[in-house]
Amino acid sequence: MTACFAPAKVNLALHITGQRADGYHLLDSLVVFPRIGDTLIASAAPAGAAPSLTLTGRFAAELGETAAQDNLVLRALGAACAAAGRPEPSLALTLDKQLPVASGIGGGSSDAAAALKVALDDLELAPEALQSLALSLGADVPACLEGVLTGRPLRMSGIGETLTPLSPLPDLGMVLVNPGKPVSTPAIFRSLSRRDNPPLPDLPDRFETLETLIDWLKGTRNDMQAAAETLCPEITSVLQALSEAPSTRLARMSGSGATCFALTAPGDEEQLAQDLRAAHPDWWVAAGPLL
Ligand code: C5P
Numbered sequence: 001m002t003a004c005f006a007p008a009k010v011n012l013a014l015h016i017t018g019q020r021a022d023g024y025h026l027l028d029s030l031v032v033f034p035r036i037g038d039t040l041i042a043s044a045a046p047a048g049a050a051p052s053l054t055l056t057g058r059f060a061a062e063l064g065e066t067a068a069q070d071n072l073v074l075r076a077l078g079a080a081c082a083a084a085g086r087p088e089p090s091l092a093l094t095l096d097k098q099l100p101v102a103s104g105i106g107g108g109s110s111d112a113a114a115a116l117k118v119a120l121d122d123l124e125l126a127p128e129a130l131q132s133l134a135l136s137l138g139a140d141v142p143a144c145l146e147g148v149l150t151g152r153p154l155r156m157s158g159i160g161e162t163l164t165p166l167s168p169l170p171d172l173g174m175v176l177v178n179p180g181k182p183v184s185t186p187a188i189f190r191s192l193s194r195r196d197n198p199p200l201p202d203l204p205d206r207f208e209t210l211e212t213l214i215d216w217l218k219g220t221r222n223d224m225q226a227a228a229e230t231l232c233p234e235i236t237s238v239l240q241a242l243s244e245a246p247s248t249r250l251a252r253m254s255g256s257g258a259t260c261f262a263l264t265a266p267g268d269e270e271q272l273a274q275d276l277r278a279a280h281p282d283w284w285v286a287a288g289p290l291l
Contacts, residue, residue, distance in 0.1 A: 017199050029155070033153075076113075077118070103178050104259045109140035157199075167206040185255070201219050266289060
């Protein structure tokens with residue numbers, strides 16, 4: 001049996017810098033991976049059995065309703081085997097779904113990346129083949145594959161295919177909050193008022209302190225946040241609750257929402273999460289350091 005952690009993908013900054021002729025958006029993003037995520041467990045099944053997927057965990061039912069047979073995990077496994085010219089392995093997969101579905105933190109993409117990692121334990125695929133396979137499964141899957149394999153922060157550009165690994169960030173605490181409303185990524189992209197924003201400001205070789213990271217982040221944005229707040233006003237309530245907390249150093253939305261994050265000094269995140277759970281029992285609240 002092997003277990004693979006599929007971390008949330010959090011966009012600390014997300015600038016939308018253009019749009020390709022095929023409609024996909026060009027972006028420039030600082031992406032990090034907290035110790036908050038799903039887990040994919042693979043066990044051997046009887047020889048000849050087709051791969052199977054069982055869902056467990058807090059968001060299993062939601063995922064079952066939206067993805068049914070077409071789950072990205074089985075598609076990723078099938079695509080990896082096809083690319084390597086090998087039959088699909090007899091694996092019983094269990095996905096412990098702890099991340100909310102359609103929530104801007106790449107849960108489905110990270111699950112697919114974990115399936116690629118499980119497949120890779122048995123297959124040989126060149127790094128370029130692996131990256132193009134990941135991109136064919138979704139624009140966020142290449143970044144999430146790096147998250148699964150290394151957990152390191154990344155600068156992500158293009159539509160998600162250009163990845164630059166960054167030095168580890170200073171120690172910090174992260175709290176993720178989702179108000180329980182799924183958000184459609186294509187709908188947010190469609191309703192953007194501008195698609196020609198400037199790229200991220202220059203990144204230093206390394207952020208020496210949390211203060212320098214926060215100062216740099218204050219010169220950046222999530223260009224999808226305003227459109228997402230219009231379509232999902234609960235995001236505004238989440239951002240207000242996070243911003244008002246004394247331990248919050250920065251609060252912002254991730255991806256196309258509705259999940260928002262707060263950054264805190266290391267060790268402050270658990271208390272902030274407890275306070276938010278007490279005040280808003282309907283919200284999903286998770287806390288942890290970065291990987
Ligand atoms: O690649 P993925 O299937 O995750 O993308 C879902 C949808 O989000 C796309 O069909 C597209 O409408 C939109 N999208 C985009 N630009 C990106 C990523 C996604 O317009 N860079």
